[in-house]
Amino acid sequence: MIVPLSNVKNGQRVRIKCIDCGFGLKRRLCSLGLYDGTMVEVVKNDSRGPVLLKVLNSKVVIGRGQAMKILVEEVR
Amino acid sequence: MIPMDLKIKSSNNQRFFVSQKSSVSKTIKIALAGNPNVGKSTLFNTLTGTRQHVGNWPGKTIEKKHGCLKYKNKSIDIVDLPGTYSLTAYSEEEIITRNFIIEEKPDVIIHIVDAANIERNLYLAVQLIELRANLILALNFTAYAEKKGIKIHEKKISRLLGVPVVKIEANSKKDVDELLGLAVAASKKCTEPKKIRYGKEIQHHVSEIENLIINQIKLPSHLDSKWMAIKLLEHDDEVIGVLKSFKNSCQVLEEIAKVRRHLEAIYREDIDTIFAEARYAHIEGLVRESVTTDLQKNISLSDKIDSIVTHQIIGVPFFFLIMWLIFQVSFTLSQPLTWLIDHFFVFLRDKIILYLTSVSAPNWTISFIGDAVIGGVGSVLLFIPNIFMLFLAIALLEDTGYLARVAFIMDRLMHKIGLHGKSFIPLLLGFGCNVPAIMATRSLDSKKDRLLTILINPFMSCSARLPVYVLFASAFFPKDQGAVIFIIYLIGIAAAIASGLIFNRTLFKGLSSPLVMELPPYRIPTITGLVIHMWERGVSFIQKAGTVIFLLVVSTWLLGNLPFGVDYASQESLIGRAGMFIAPFFKPLGFGTWQASVALIQGFIAKEVIIGTFGAVYGVGSEGLASVLQNVFTPLSAFSFMVFVLLYVPCIATVAVIKKETNSWKWPLFTVLYTTLIAWLASLIVYQGGLLLGFI
Numbered sequence: 001m002i003v004p005l006s007n008v009k010n011g012q013r014v015r016i017k018c019i020d021c022g023f024g025l026k027r028r029l030c031s032l033g034l035y036d037g038t039m040v041e042v043v044k045n046d047s048r049g050p051v052l053l054k055v056l057n058s059k060v061v062i063g064r065g066q067a068m069k070i071l072v073e074e075v076r
Numbered sequence: 077m078i079p080m081d082l083k084i085k086s087s088n089n090q091r092f093f094v095s096q097k098s099s100v101s102k103t104i105k106i107a108l109a110g111n112p113n114v115g116k117s118t119l120f121n122t123l124t125g126t127r128q129h130v131g132n133w134p135g136k137t138i139e140k141k142h143g144c145l146k147y148k149n150k151s152i153d154i155v156d157l158p159g160t161y162s163l164t165a166y167s168e169e170e171i172i173t174r175n176f177i178i179e180e181k182p183d184v185i186i187h188i189v190d191a192a193n194i195e196r197n198l199y200l201a202v203q204l205i206e207l208r209a210n211l212i213l214a215l216n217f218t219a220y221a222e223k224k225g226i227k228i229h230e231k232k233i234s235r236l237l238g239v240p241v242v243k244i245e246a247n248s249k250k251d252v253d254e255l256l257g258l259a260v261a262a263s264k265k266c267t268e269p270k271k272i273r274y275g276k277e278i279q280h281h282v283s284e285i286e287n288l289i290i291n292q293i294k295l296p297s298h299l300d301s302k303w304m305a306i307k308l309l310e311h312d313d314e315v316i317g318v319l320k321s322f323k324n325s326c327q328v329l330e331e332i333a334k335v336r337r338h339l340e341a342i343y344r345e346d347i348d349t350i351f352a353e354a355r356y357a358h359i360e361g362l363v364r365e366s367v368t369t370d371l372q373k374n375i376s377l378s379d380k381i382d383s384i385v386t387h388q389i390i391g392v393p394f395f396f397l398i399m400w401l402i403f404q405v406s407f408t409l410s411q412p413l414t415w416l417i418d419h420f421f422v423f424l425r426d427k428i429i430l431y432l433t434s435v436s437a438p439n440w441t442i443s444f445i446g447d448a449v450i451g452g453v454g455s456v457l458l459f460i461p462n463i464f465m466l467f468l469a470i471a472l473l474e475d476t477g478y479l480a481r482v483a484f485i486m487d488r489l490m491h492k493i494g495l496h497g498k499s500f501i502p503l504l505l506g507f508g509c510n511v512p513a514i515m516a517t518r519s520l521d522s523k524k525d526r527l528l529t530i531l532i533n534p535f536m537s538c539s540a541r542l543p544v545y546v547l548f549a550s551a552f553f554p555k556d557q558g559a560v561i562f563i564i565y566l567i568g569i570a571a572a573i574a575s576g577l578i579f580n581r582t583l584f585k586g587l588s589s590p591l592v593m594e595l596p597p598y599r600i601p602t603i604t605g606l607v608i609h610m611w612e613r614g615v616s617f618i619q620k621a622g623t624v625i626f627l628l629v630v631s632t633w634l635l636g637n638l639p640f641g642v643d644y645a646s647q648e649s650l651i652g653r654a655g656m657f658i659a660p661f662f663k664p665l666g667f668g669t670w671q672a673s674v675a676l677i678q679g680f681i682a683k684e685v686i687i688g689t690f691g692a693v694y695g696v697g698s699e700g701l702a703s704v705l706q707n708v709f710t711p712l713s714a715f716s717f718m719v720f721v722l723l724y725v726p727c728i729a730t731v732a733v734i735k736k737e738t739n740s741w742k743w744p745l746f747t748v749l750y751t752t753l754i755a756w757l758a759s760l761i762v763y764q765g766g767l768l769l770g771f772i
Contacts, residue, residue: 024166028590031161048488049484058596
């Protein structure tokens with residue numbers, strides 16, 4: 001099932017399917033290791049405020065607005 | 077040991093993509109590049125020691141640090157490039173970094189890499205190789221990485237990338253010395269890095285475009301055709317701009333657009349993703365062969381701390397506890413120092429006046445030297461203990477990695493006024509002193525966030541304004557002192573929020589900046605790192621703000637003493653006349669006396685001067701001041717005056733630091749006018765509204 005990253009619960013691992021944003025932000029996300037096909041773990045998502053992710057070996061915070069534009073697929 | 081021979085070198089101007097033909101010299105130019113939070117500053121400090129030159133990149137508000145040193149009789153010039161994740165044109169830092177590499181052609185670039193997060197870090201390395209930089213990789217935090225179960229075979233990476241790779245701990249003199257030796261050796265011959273493999277399809281089209289550029293366009297020698305080809309394919313606006321300045325560029329660009337569409341159709345991705353995937357795929361292959369990971373499953377200490385400090389409920393109170401401690405500790409520690417400085421200057425002044433009187437110097441000389449010169453220097457230095465302590469506290473928060481967490485937990489709140497969580501710390505520091513607060517905005521990424529945070533910062537009531545509130549509250553609201561002062565602070569916060577909302581919808585309309593940031597792992601900061609951090613910011617405050625403050629103190633003294641023979645700040649003095657002139661403007665606010673006006677003009681120097689000025693103009697000491705004020709102010713006009721003091725022009729130091737941080741006169745002037753306007757309106761509403769409601 002494909003959902004926006006902002007809807008993913010704590011502790012879940014997901015794979016990025018599609019990032020729907022301007023190329024400026026997209027380049028920034030790429031440089032942090034976030035692009036189509038990468039696996040990320042949602043460390044903290046309190047259904048309000050920004051989302052905390054684990055990408056590669058680092059923790060990355062993404063604003064809620066941006067998290068809504070990232071579509072992901074759950075990984076079992 | 078590295079023989080230290082540090083010199084200060086002025087930065088030279090640079091323009092976009094203009095090759096700097098360096099004069100013939102044997103100085104080896106080394107640049108440090110790397111992601112943020114990988115120990116780049118630590119490495120720079122270990123290399124250059126404590127004396128280093130900090131300035132700004134020409135025309136930018138981003139810090140540029142460099143230092144010179146000698147290594148085995150060779151002079152070496154080291155530049156610390158801004159921390160970046162990539163070399164696209166996303167941020168000013170990225171543009172500065174790549175323009176520096178293209179234009180200044182450093183002999184060697186040391187790329188410092190966080191060994192615990194090597195994949196993400198190598199993304200920059202790959203782009204540095206694309207840029208044909210003469211690269212050395214320095215793997216930092218290797219011991220920490222190994223503890224986490226990441227083992228790196230640096231020889232293999234070196235072979236696969238074709239660049240020298242060395243493991244270091246950035247604070248170890250021995251390691252860094254070794255690195256320096258390697259850099260000097262590398263400066264003599266360019267390394268030949270292995271080609272980056274993007275995959276056949278992309279490779280083919282990059283070569284196609286490269287050939288097109290070579291055949292159609294006369295590129296100057298410092299621009300690399302392959303790098304240009306990649307960047308053009310990636311639709312890099314800056315590089316496209318450069319290409320457009322050449323003949324035949326239209327055709328070439330058209331052809332490139334065609335290739336881009338072709339690639340996007342094949343891969344069914346946009347071009348940025350295609351290249352990111354290709355680069356990461358290359359890195360993944362490399363890492364697979366040279367890094368063995370056996371990740372420890374137990375939860376790291378960093379994660380444990382994070383689960384507390386970013387907790388939905390505990391996070392915010394914990395943060396306020398930390399801030400309370402910081403204010404307590406920094407003010408308690410700096411108080412004796414402030415007292416010492418204060419008394420030293422009083423002592424010095426007395427001694428000098430005594431001496432000048434004994435040689436029967438004219439009165440005005442005595443006053444000039446005593447009040448203006450020594451008083452002026454004193455009023456600058458009086459700030460210093462407080463400011464240095466707060467700078468130290470910020471450095472501590474920054475270097476441990478906690479600051480990023482604060483940004484995370486405060487983001488939701490700050491979002492409401494169009495800012496990020498990152499802006500919260502500078503605003504909070506404003507309650508201590510607006511000067512370090514405004515300098516702390518350097519940690520913000522986007523220009524808009526910085527400006528907005530700077531502009532609303534003066535409304536955070538700094539500690540210097542408190543004595544004024546205390547005096548008035550105790551004289552007019554003896555029963556509700558605490559509540560009245562609290563309300564004043566709340567009015568300040570309300571003014572900041574309201575201004576934030578207004579600016580967001582007017583000045584900075586449509587400039588939304590997304591929040592994407594890394595939470596660095598927690599680290600124990602080094603003492604040297606903290607002290608250097610504090611020191612360079614503190615000194616830069618003294619240098620830049622100090623001159624302005626001193627000049628204005630002297631000119632206010634002149635205004636108070638001219639024409640010759642008047643009593644200081646009396647009605648006949650220039651400042652008294654100015655007070656008389658502007659007093660009518662304050663009449664609707666309830667305090668239209670020339671004395672109040674003079675106090676407000678003097679308050680521009682520093683808010684705490686207001687009390688002293690009232691003492692001077694009414695000719696009473698601090699003990700009798702309250703009763704005198706009770707005769708000239710009503711409770712309502714006193715409250716109106718307090719509101720005005722809260723909101724009107726920030727002190728000279730703040731204005732000076734706004735000038736410095738925004739690199740223009742426009743914003744400090746705007747701040748002066750805007751805050752005065754807001755103060756006037758707010759006091760008008762308070763006073764006239766109060767009268768209507770029947771208060772006196």
